[in-house]
Amino acid sequence: MNKNINIIIGAIVLVVILGGAFILLDGNSGEMVINEEMEMKTIEEQEVTEEKPMTKESDAIKKAGTYEAYAPEKVALASASHNVVLFFRAPWCPTCRAVDADIKANLTKIPSSLTILDVDYDSGTALKQKYGVTYQHTFVQVDAQGNMIKKWQGSPTLSALVSEIK
Numbered sequence: 001m002n003k004n005i006n007i008i009i010g011a012i013v014l015v016v017i018l019g020g021a022f023i024l025l026d027g028n029s030g031e032m033v034i035n036e037e038m039e040m041k042t043i044e045e046q047e048v049t050e051e052k053p054m055t056k057e058s059d060a061i062k063k064a065g066t067y068e069a070y071a072p073e074k075v076a077l078a079s080a081s082h083n084v085v086l087f088f089r090a091p092w093c094p095t096c097r098a099v100d101a102d103i104k105a106n107l108t109k110i111p112s113s114l115t116i117l118d119v120d121y122d123s124g125t126a127l128k129q130k131y132g133v134t135y136q137h138t139f140v141q142v143d144a145q146g147n148m149i150k151k152w153q154g155s156p157t158l159s160a161l162v163s164e165i166k
Contacts, residue, residue, distance in 0.1 A: 065110035067103050070117040070124070078144040083114045083165050088128065090121040090136040099137070099156060106158045114162065141165055 068074070070086065078084040087103075089096035103116065110116065119127055121136040131140045131148050139161060141149040155161040 063112050064108045065112050065114035065116070067107060067110060067116045068118065070119040070127075072146075074115065074117055075142055075146045076144050077115050078142055081113055084117060084142050084144075085114065085161065085165065086117050086119050086127065086131070086140040086142060087161075088119045088121045088124065088133050088136060088138040088140070093121070093136045095154070095156070096121075096137045099158075099161070102157045103161075109158060111162060114165070116161070139164065 075084055087099075089100060091097070100118075103110070121128070121133075127133070130146075131138075131151060133140065133151070135153055138151065138153045139155060140151045141164075143149055150164070150166050152164050155164055
């Protein structure tokens with residue numbers, strides 16, 4: 001009898017652990033945890049960069065561009081020498097998740113002249129209306145005033161996204 005109870009308790013514990021792992025890795029809360037970790041990493045990298053004086057070795061290292069959550073003031077980063085692209089993605093969209101994962105896996109390959117802003121397709125209604133976005137997995141290149149330069153859909157990788165930029 002005790003052996004059966006131990007097996008049942010073990011099975012319940014295993015189900016709870018696997019369920020928690022699934023939620024963290026695949027659900028919306030998992031997306032939020034990953035985004036928070038990325039934001040913390042970006043903040044830590046900025047602090048390290050600010051604390052270290054520039055040396056010949058660090059001058060030679062090319063700083064990568066960024067992939068971060070959308071905020072209206074970040075659009076102003078756009079200039080003649082710096083591109084800003086809005087990535088309208090939904091957490092439930094498989095192709096969005098694939099390109100999001102590719103961008104995150106290649107953060108150091110984002111050109112230093114590029115900022116990619118992650119816009120939540122489900123809650124970014126005003127931005128979708130402004131740029132005529134009707135489909136998730138849409139990219140919009142904007143200038144510093146937020147005017148659309150170019151709009152496209154479906155770049156499957158970071159390199160494909162970069163190749164589309166004007």
